Amino acid sequence: MPSNNIEDYSEGNTQAHKMAAKQQEISVTEFFEKNKHILGFDSRSKSLMMGIKEAVDNSLDACEEAGFLPDIYVRVERLQEEEEYRITVEDNGPGIIHKMIPNVFGRLLYGSRFHALRQSRGQQGIGISATVMYGNISTGKPAHVESKIEGKDEVAWKMDITIDTKTNRPIVKNDVAFIWEGKDHGTKIEYTTKGRYITGKQSIFEYLRNTAIVNPHTKIEFHDPEGKKYIFERATEQMPPKSKEIKPHPEGMEIGDLMKYTQNTQQKTVNAFLKNDFSRITERIADEILTKAGVDPSMKPSALSRDQCKAILSAITQVKIMAPQTDCLSPIGDTLIKKGLMHVLDGLRPDYYATPVSRSPKSVNGNPFIVEAGIVYGGEIPSDDQVTILRFANRVPLLYQQGACAITKAISEVDWRRYGLEQRGGKGIPFGPAIILVHVASTKVPFTSEGKEAIASFAELQSEIEQALRLCARNLKSHLNKMERKTKTGAKFQIVQEIIPAIAKKSSAMLNRPMPDLSRTISKIMNVVWIKAEKKKDPQKGFVITYTIHNYTTQERTIGLHTHLPKSCANLTLFSNPYFVNNMTDDGKVMWEVKNIQPSTSLTISFELKGELADTFDADDVYISGINPVLVMGAEALPGDWGIKGLEIIESDENIPADDEEEETEAEDLGDE
Structure with a gap:
């Protein structure tokens, strides 16, 4: 019977015995030490950014799990040694107990989230310890860690950590307790690494800026090597919902x-x-x-x-099985996506933030996921370049391997020409003044590698991304159509209002007769119900929203007016309005019923919005029912996917056919879904 002892193999003289004697187990740390590129440490510039990314991700996870609004401090200092940098990342999280600090920072594949089926940024237990390992290897210097847990009588601990790559165990020196003045709780890591500081799309600044977009509850302070300070202020104090651990979902299981x-x-x-x-x-x-x-x-x-x-x-x-429950996930949500985009991209002064879309949960390989998408359009965004793509997975920006990512592939498969963007050949990344955001939240994001730089192209996942993009693009197309019609009708209206009264005035003077009432004549020529939206900021009232409905037709009109509000911001002035119907729905949808507006008259609906999310409401996102939308300027027909019933069209003479092209586009969109 053959022996399992390698020493026995060495006693033989055959080549097989000699080869067997050389075989030995290697530790996971030793493997990644020789294959650093797998973890994303494959260039100086990328290595610098990846280390900060892993530290910030850990800080955000820890703060959210403990229920603290995250305050993240990042500093990059250039040292005298060639291509050496000292990195400092500090948070206000719950801290780490003393005996666990060495394992968290000095042992690969050591963590608490790998077996938990719930959404989190870090799961593998590789990121921050791999950063420490790379710093040890590239500079020979240990990482310095300080941490303090909650409690008035608790002292802080600091220590220097290196990793024994042969055993995957931490080596600790200078382990000392100290009083951390002014710090109630939190963790700081300081390490030295080889790197190259760059600016541009794959820079540390860009990573932190994008992190602020999808984590609007976070404050980030960044000090670059040139001594410049950047602060991304907290846009909201609303914490993301905590994700709960669940059992695997059977759909899509291997x-x-x-x-x-x-x-x-x-x-x-x-x-x-x-x-x-x-x-x-x-x-x-x-x-x-x-x-x-x-x-x-x-x-x-x-x-x-x-x-x-x-x-x-x-x-x-x-068998029909219910979709996965969503409490294991922590999606950003439509309103907070828009809030984050507005807060960070305000300098570009975009014309429009297309209403973000959150899809229903689906499952791939037994792991639930949700896709969210948003589009920013116009303003100072370059119009002659390809659109900017913002990719996120579990609230973490993905800056590398864009071409290999399922998000990019899904964007390339959508026919953006139907939605107002240029796309050469009908495929590929579109051109135009737009920024496209896609966020995938999952209990286990299927990354293409341990470096977590791109999402693998599973059919179910890519299909969901495409559907979310199409829904979001429809919102953009609706807005562009509305603006185009508004511009054309506005020009016509201005001409009618100026020229006809001028002609009538001159005619009256020539004939020496009184000036006639032209209101019905103008209404007959215009034949439109004009809905004018206005949003003004008031220091005391917050935002005052006003809808003025002008009936420039020859019939009296009854209209249902619909919009979607940030529910937490609604003021009592909304519910006290005489035209307000019933109550607000759970997701913030409201309706007014305006009856019997006489020809050539107008009326006004006004209400106030207060709160930190009030600025995310776009007054132009208003819909109508009870009237043929072709007769309306300033609002679109109530979408069928709103799940609420509007007013039925009762005037038989209003069955005016819609534009053939728009009908065809809408039908194709619905078919795609």
Whole structure:
């Protein structure tokens, strides 16, 4: 019988014995030491940025998990040694207990989130320890860590840490307790690394700026090597919802995963295994799956063969299972995406922030995910270049490998020409004055590598990204159409109001007769209901929103007016308005019913919005019902996906056909969805 002792192999004289004697196990740290590029440390400029990214991600996760509004401090100092930099990242998180500090910063694949099925930035336990390892290797200097946990009587601890790459264990020196003046709790890491500081799209500044966009509850202070200070102020004090750990969802699961679960389960029967070890599977659904698969519900899970597991997976695709629950995820949300974009991109003075879109949760490989998208258009955004793409995964900016990312591929597959952007050949990244944002939130984002730089192109994921982009692009197209019609009608209206009265005045003077009332004549020529939106900031009232409805038609009109408000900002003036219908919905949708507006008359609806999210409301995002939208200027028809009922069109003479091209585009959009 062959021996398992390597020393026995060395006693033989064959080549196989000699080769066997050389074989030995290597530690994970030793592997990554020789393959630093896998973790993203493959160039000086990228290595500098990646280290800061990992430290900031850890700080944000820790602060949010503890319920603290994050305050992040980042400093980059250029040292005298060639290409050496000292990096400092400090937070106000809960701190790390003394005995755990060495393992957190000095041991790869050591963490608390790898097995937890919930959204978080860090999961692998590699990032910050790999940063320390790279700093040790490139400069030979240890990382310095300081941390203090909550409590008046708690002291802070500081220590120097290096990593033994042979054993994947931390080496600690200068472990000292001290009083951290002015610091109630938090962690600071200071390390020295080889690097190259750059500016531009893949710079540290750009990473921190993009982080501020999708984390508007965070304050970030950045000091660059030139001594310049940048502060990204907190845009909101609204913390993101905490993600909860869940069981895997069966949709999209691979056969190898299912077979692994059958061997590790504590359940005694297959029926109990499906019902208790997966989310969204009830007793009825478990019975239906097993019946379709032809599997005995009472057999042991560990006894399932490969063919039986395959049959179960096939049956799962034939049974309607509820979408994954969303409490395991922490999406940004439509309003906060817009708030973050407005807060950070205000210097570009864009014309329009297309209403962001959040899709319903889906699952890939058993892991729930949500796709969110937003578009910024116009202003000082360059119009002759490709659009800027902002990619995010679990609230973390992705700055590298754009071409290999599922987000970029999804953007390239959308026909942007239908939505007002230039796209040569109908495919590829579009051109125009726009910024496209896509955020993927998941319990396990399928990155293309451990460096977490690009998202893998799974069919389910890429399809969801495309659907979110199309919905968002429809909002942009609707806005552009509205502005174009408003401009044309406005020019016509100005001509009619100026020329006809001038002609009438001269005619009256020539004939020596009184000036006639031209209001009905102008209304007949215009034949439009004009809805004018206005938003003004008032120091006491917040934002005052006013809708003025002008009836420039020859009939009296009844109109339903709809919009979508930040619910937390609504003032009592909204509900006291006599035209207000019922109550606000759970997601902030409201309606007014304006009855019997006489020809050539107008009326006004006004209300106030207060609060930190009030500025995200765009008064032009207003919709109408009860009237043919072709007759209306300044508002679009109520979308069918709003889930609420508007007023029905009751005037038979208003069945004016809409523009053929717009009807076709809308039909294609709905078909895509």
